[in-house]
Every structure is written in C-alpha cells, then in structure tokens.
Amino acid sequence: MKSITERETQLRARMTELDAHLHTIEDALDETPDKDVEERAVERENDEVLEGLGNAELLEFRMIEAALARVAEDEYGYCVDCGDKITEERLDVLPATPKCQKCAS
Numbered sequence: 001m002k003s004i005t006e007r008e009t010q011l012r013a014r015m016t017e018l019d020a021h022l023h024t025i026e027d028a029l030d031e032t033p034d035k036d037v038e039e040r041a042v043e044r045e046n047d048e049v050l051e052g053l054g055n056a057e058l059l060e061f062r063m064i065e066a067a068l069a070r071v072a073e074d075e076y077g078y079c080v081d082c083g084d085k086i087t088e089e090r091l092d093v094l095p096a097t098p099k100c101q102k103c104a105s
C-alpha cells in the first residue's frame with residue numbers, strides 16, 4: 001500500500017512532466033513561419049492534433065491540481081461524491097481520480 005506522501009510525489013512528478021510538455025506544445029503552436037498554402041494546411045492539421053493532445057493534458061493537469069488540493073485538505077483517497085474510500089488498486093491506475101469506481105461508472 002502506498003502512503004499519501006508517495007502518491008503526492010507521484011502526482012507532482014506527473015504534473016511537472018505535463019507542464020513541460022504543455023509548454024512544448026505551446027511553443028510548437030506559436031511557430032508561424034512563412035509557408036505556402038499546402039504546407040500551411042499540413043501545419044494546421046498538426047496544430048489540431050497538438051491542440052487535442054494539449055487539451056487532454058491540460059485536463060489531466062487540472063485533475064492533478066485538484067487531487068493535490070485534496071491531499072492538502074486531508075481528503076485525498078476519498079470519493080468526492082459518496083465519501084467512500086477509493087481502492088488502492090484504482091489509485092494505482094488513476095492516482096488523480098476524484099471518484100470511487102461506483103460513482104465514476
């Protein structure tokens with residue numbers, strides 16, 4: 001069984017990783033070099049993929065932020081809906097999850 005401190009360390013590490021990657025995406029999206037129409041179309045497609053990825057990562061980032069807030073409030077590991085303890089197995093897979101299996105499904 002993992003301690004809250006271990007979970008917190010894991011969450012913070014993931015957050016740092018996401019933060020770095022989100023900045024990379026931002027930088028890539030910022031690039032607007034002079035290109036012909038065809039190249040621009042390809043770039044636009046890439047941008048959409050990047051944006052999709054960025055949105056997913058931003059969502060995960062926010063989820064981790066909320067999870068860390070629950071750590072600070074001593075509420076981490078408990079379901080925000082029903083208050084039941086979230087199983088260790090579930091936290092192993094989804095350390096930032098705010099809900100137990102029952103409420104999430």
Ligand SMILES: [Zn+2]
Pocket residue numbers: 079080081082083084099100101102103104
């Ligand atoms: Zn629940």
